[in-house]
Amino acid sequence: MRAVIVAAAVAFIISLFGTPVAVRVFTALKAGQPIRSLGLASNQGKKATPTMGGVAFIVATVFAYLAGHITLMTLPERQIAQEGPTMTALVLLGLFVFCGGVGFLDDFLKVRRRSSDGLSAKGKLLGQAIVGGGFGIAALYAASTNGQTVASEHISLIRDISWLNVGKVGSVIVFVFVITAMSNGVNLTDGLDGLATGASALVFGAYALIGFWQYRHWCADDAYVRVNDYCYQVRDPLEIVMIAAAAAGACVGFLWWNTSPARIYMGDVGSLGLGALIGGLAVATRTTLLSIVIGGLFVIIVTTWVIQIVSFRTTGRRVFRMVPLHHHFDLAGWSEVNIVVRFWTVAGVCVAAGLGLFYSDFLAAAG
Numbered sequence: 001m002r003a004v005i006v007a008a009a010v011a012f013i014i015s016l017f018g019t020p021v022a023v024r025v026f027t028a029l030k031a032g033q034p035i036r037s038l039g040l041a042s043n044q045g046k047k048a049t050p051t052m053g054g055v056a057f058i059v060a061t062v063f064a065y066l067a068g069h070i071t072l073m074t075l076p077e078r079q080i081a082q083e084g085p086t087m088t089a090l091v092l093l094g095l096f097v098f099c100g101g102v103g104f105l106d107d108f109l110k111v112r113r114r115s116s117d118g119l120s121a122k123g124k125l126l127g128q129a130i131v132g133g134g135f136g137i138a139a140l141y142a143a144s145t146n147g148q149t150v151a152s153e154h155i156s157l158i159r160d161i162s163w164l165n166v167g168k169v170g171s172v173i174v175f176v177f178v179i180t181a182m183s184n185g186v187n188l189t190d191g192l193d194g195l196a197t198g199a200s201a202l203v204f205g206a207y208a209l210i211g212f213w214q215y216r217h218w219c220a221d222d223a224y225v226r227v228n229d230y231c232y233q234v235r236d237p238l239e240i241v242m243i244a245a246a247a248a249g250a251c252v253g254f255l256w257w258n259t260s261p262a263r264i265y266m267g268d269v270g271s272l273g274l275g276a277l278i279g280g281l282a283v284a285t286r287t288t289l290l291s292i293v294i295g296g297l298f299v300i301i302v303t304t305w306v307i308q309i310v311s312f313r314t315t316g317r318r319v320f321r322m323v324p325l326h327h328h329f330d331l332a333g334w335s336e337v338n339i340v341v342r343f344w345t346v347a348g349v350c351v352a353a354g355l356g357l358f359y360s361d362f363l364a365a366a367g
Contacts, residue, residue, distance in 0.1 A: 007068030015253025026050035054270020057250035100273030102127035136175030183275035185298030204248035296350025
């Protein structure tokens with residue numbers, strides 16, 4: 001537990017004090033956020049605000065994980081750890097960094113062209129698919145000494161569903177889909193000051209709790225006294241906890257500067273990285289389908305976006321004033337702060353529901 005606290009605290013401190021440095025650097029580089037003229041009240045006066053702030057919390061999370069891992073190696077308590085970073089950490093942090101890299105390229109092109117047009121939609125999807133495929137193969141094929149892999153060949157809800165075995169190739173495809181879907185979900189949500197940052201912090205907090213619970217009831221832990229033979233077949237759960245807690249702490253530190261009126265935006269480097277990490281955590285904790293509930297706000301925003309596109313292309317009519325969904329309420333006259341707080345509330349309810357389902361499954365199986 002001490003290592004988790006160290007990771008969360010280090011991430012928060014680095015992000016809190018490192019973000020103002022990022023503000024100065026990106027302001028000096030004239031990396032202002034390109035804003036499309038859509039007549040939105042929330043867009044007024046935002047063109048001079050620097051973007052690419054996601055670099056700050058990605059760096060904070062990586063360094064915080066290293067601090068937590070070093071702390072873990074010094075503890076005499078019962079821990080199953082190795083000298084270097086585990087494959088779980090390499091997959092999760094790799095998704096965070098490399099999908100963030102795809103977003104960084106998109107942001108860089110926007111800033112360089114002084115336009116809201118960066119990478120094409122196909123270009124971003126291709127980048128996400130390549131990153132997801134690479135780390136998906138590592139997650140499925142790189143086994144530990146006991147044969148455990150980061151991902152599973154089964155589709156999972158709260159644990160693996162035994163009759164839903166899709167094989168290694170199918171699992172890699174599912175992995176890519178989850179990473180791409182979550183990555184784009186957070187990207188679409190990132191449209192108002194602090195919205196995606198706060199919602200992501202809540203989701204990471206949920207995965208920190210799930211990871212910790214799995215660590216305390218881990219099949220690989222010989223000290224765990226099983227109830228009805230119930231335990232969690234996951235790999236490196238304590239590493240999962242550290243990374244989720246570090247990401248949550250980094251988001252909270254960044255939120256200090258990103259909340260309305262934002263001093264800096266996370267940009268695609270931040271949103272694509274955050275979504276990829278959330279998807280990776282869902283796969284690593286065997287809660288792939290449960291992530292639809294835990295990340296419910298992102299799912300709602302993606303779903304309404306799809307409804308709008310399909311409706312307009314098939315009937316020529318719009319269901320919402322504008323998508324993503326938060327802009328619908330912006331045009332309806334809601335203030336930016338009201339939209340953000342209410343959407344955070346929705347995100348919190350989704351997280352609570354997901355955690356409730358996770359714990360109820362444990363009670364049912366172990367009771």
